Amino acid sequence: METRRDFIKKSAIMGAVLCLPISLTHESQAAYPDLKTRNPKKALILWYSQTGQTRRYARLIGCILKGKDLTVDALDIQGIDKNILPDYDLIIIGTPVFYYDTPSNISEWLKTIPSIKGTPVAAFVSFGGPKGNQHNASCHLLKLLANKGGVPVGRDAFRNIASYPTPHWNSANQSSGQHLPNAATFGQVRRFTADVLERITSNETISIGYEPAMREGLRALPLVWMNKKAINKHTVDAQKCIGCGTCVSKCPTKAINPFKQIVDRDRCLACFGCLNNCPVDAVVMEYRGERLYGFPEYLKRNKITIIEPPEFSTCS
Numbered sequence: 001m002e003t004r005r006d007f008i009k010k011s012a013i014m015g016a017v018l019c020l021p022i023s024l025t026h027e028s029q030a031a032y033p034d035l036k037t038r039n040p041k042k043a044l045i046l047w048y049s050q051t052g053q054t055r056r057y058a059r060l061i062g063c064i065l066k067g068k069d070l071t072v073d074a075l076d077i078q079g080i081d082k083n084i085l086p087d088y089d090l091i092i093i094g095t096p097v098f099y100y101d102t103p104s105n106i107s108e109w110l111k112t113i114p115s116i117k118g119t120p121v122a123a124f125v126s127f128g129g130p131k132g133n134q135h136n137a138s139c140h141l142l143k144l145l146a147n148k149g150g151v152p153v154g155r156d157a158f159r160n161i162a163s164y165p166t167p168h169w170n171s172a173n174q175s176s177g178q179h180l181p182n183a184a185t186f187g188q189v190r191r192f193t194a195d196v197l198e199r200i201t202s203n204e205t206i207s208i209g210y211e212p213a214m215r216e217g218l219r220a221l222p223l224v225w226m227n228k229k230a231i232n233k234h235t236v237d238a239q240k241c242i243g244c245g246t247c248v249s250k251c252p253t254k255a256i257n258p259f260k261q262i263v264d265r266d267r268c269l270a271c272f273g274c275l276n277n278c279p280v281d282a283v284v285m286e287y288r289g290e291r292l293y294g295f296p297e298y299l300k301r302n303k304i305t306i307i308e309p310p311e312f313s314t315c316s
């Protein structure tokens with residue numbers, strides 16, 4: 001649990017960081033191990049997704065790779081056995097950007113995976129942006145994989161509909177009636193996947209270059225802690241709850257118990273996965289006294305139908 005003292009300390013650090021943004025830039029020029037293959041046959045696509053957007057890109061990448069005759073497993077990070085990772089000769093990981101970074105439960109998980117020495121690895125993030133530190137978040141994922149011996153061959157960031165709930169969602173992402181993701185986003189995903197394969201074939205790696213960004217400085221703030229302070233109510237409406245358990249399976253820290261209407265505020269990461277996935281609006285959250293509503297309700301109120309890539313009609 002973040003204390004006030006920690007908060008003040010981190011705020012001071014942030015001030016220093018913002019004064020020296022250039023110090024944040026560093027290129028990871030570490031010598032990578034040799035690639036274990038230049039002709040991958042078995043790919044693992046790992047995704048973490050709260051509102052389905054990252055999962056959509058993971059699935060599309062899987063379809064593209066299958067079209068190139070690779071065997072593909074596209075799996076939710078939550079609940080997989082990490083010991084399967086060394087069995088693959090290509091690993092691609094995708095997460096949303098949360099609080100200007102990789103979701104903390106995923107970075108912690110990546111620190112515990114076994115050695116994947118020589119395995120080509122690529123990372124992507126989906127984000128709500130436009131200024132949300134996406135580049136650095138994807139570099140962070142790649143760095144964690146490289147720390148385990150992965151050889152970086154690609155990274156990218158795909159723009160989306162923001163899933164961060166507010167009492168007053170706006171539809172800025174939907175300007176001109178053009179819904180995100182759109183054909184351009186899917187084109188970017190196809191290029192990313194093709195580039196990854198091309199780099200492996202030509203034995204070309206990429207360096208992990210963090211960009212100087214004001215938003216990077218914000219990571220020094222205890223953003224989750226501050227948000228949790230602003231969320232003055234977080235519980236479950238017993239009258240509305242249908243006991244489907246979706247919030248439990250979506251919660252990365254097992255912080256919610258809908259059957260007892262309890263949320264363990266110490267464990268909660270303020271990821272809004274419970275609110276954003278409850279099918280009947282039974283998760284009650286108030287932000288500074290105002291009731292929040294989740295992603296499905298946002299889509300409904302704005303009459304947004306998310307476009308799916310054409311590949312999905314032929315690829316299971």
Ligand SMILES: Cc1cc2nc3c(=O)[nH]c(=O)nc-3n(C[C@H](O)[C@H](O)[C@H](O)COP(=O)(O)O)c2cc1C
Pocket residue numbers: 048049050051052053054055095096097098099100101126127128129130131132133134160161162163164165270271272
């Ligand atoms: C708790 C939370 C924090 C977020 N923080 C950021 C952020 O810092 N930068 C950004 O670009 N998008 C941010 N977003 C938006 C998500 O990254 C974006 O909507 C993403 O595509 C959601 O992916 P998913 O549907 O796979 O969960 C945030 C969303 C949530 C719920």
Ligand code: SF4
Pocket residue numbers: 247250251252253254255256263267268269270271272273274275
């Ligand atoms: S209880 Fe907290 S950590 Fe769990 S899904 Fe809800 S917001 Fe996320």
Ligand code: SF4
Pocket residue numbers: 236240241242243244245246247248258277278279280281282283
């Ligand atoms: S997702 Fe909603 S309806 Fe389902 S158990 Fe949780 S609170 Fe109840």
